[in-house]
Amino acid sequence: MKIKICGIKDVSTALAIVEYGADAIGLVFADSKRKIDMESAIEIVKELPDFVMKVGVFVNETKEEMERIASCIGLTHLQLHGDETPEFCQTFAMPIIKALSIKHKNDLEKIKQYPCESILLDGPKGRYRGGNGEAFDWNLLQSEDLQSKQFILAGGLHEENVQEAIQRINPYMVDVSSGVETEGKKDLNKIKSFIEKVKITALEEK
Template identity: 40%
Template sequence: MRYRVKICGLTDPGQAVAAAGAGADAIGLVFYPRSRRAVRVEQGAAIAAALPPFVSAVGLFVDPAPEEVERVLRGCPLDLLQFHGREDAAFCEGFGLRYLKAIAMGGGADPRREMEAHPAARGFLLDSHAGGKMGGSGERFDWGRIPEALERPWLLAGGLDPGNVAAALALTRPFGVDVSSGVETAPGQKDPRLVREFLDMVRQVERE
């Protein structure tokens, strides 16, 4: 099977072009001011504009006000929204755009229950963060807590890097993976070599 790969927390167009060139399916733009990887609307727009066709730009928010999401959407072309806080389905569906919902595995969330609560979500991220916080910590959760045969598409996130992504895929068999700190030299500074290594490991698993 082919695994989808999202590289999250990019902060300049060059990083986005390099990630896309390495084979990433999507890149994540963080619109959460408290994050060390946060971008301004104009930064996000420049990054999204640099992406080649068929690479998605995903905007990440954590418990935003509706006006904040709308402000970003007016200035930055996004393909999907990603909500990392306690947003309910009505809120997530209120912007006329497809969305992903993060599930706080570090906070003991029940993936099946969260998926049932968001019937319109296009996919989910099972991440190591606790409720009301965001990922990018470099920490992983206990993958053994993931229920078998989840029926909705989901991405594995939290603590992934080139050294462990193959084992993670073999154990959990997600729809795809999401990586941030595992391919960085500093918060928001993606290392092209690590990005390529990460993608190469994913594609190697696909061929096995």
């Protein structure tokens, strides 16, 4: 079970979450209270081990700008939270994670349309396209929805509900942002507890 902590904005937090056992960090370049500047992102990625996924989060950005940012910073994946089409996602050479906001059952039909290896299932859209801290109804997911893709579960996850999420859905990765924050800032104690809960639950599920 892989773990991604999204919305990282400084080197010390990034290094701490890797030490705790996170597999991926998310750097937000879209309109968000967690948006990061290029200089800070470069400093973070420079300090991270090679095995850590460095995911850039974008919303309706141009292909040219995303590729420029990815090259300058050293991103390994692009996570797209906007209205990007399946055809657009196919134009990239690097791995794409397509995020889908789930509110109704028919939102899951989009899974089949995208060629991306990884699909992120997020909560309903709020002020921002991600990081709103709201879970979708996990009962909407059926086993047939979860075939042939690497699913990343996001939206409203925190230490108290991630065990149930893993047991019910068994995703490839869990992704958390607001669920490990206190007063809008990343809380290292919450991050550590979240990661420990995920790892314990994953072992129990084997």
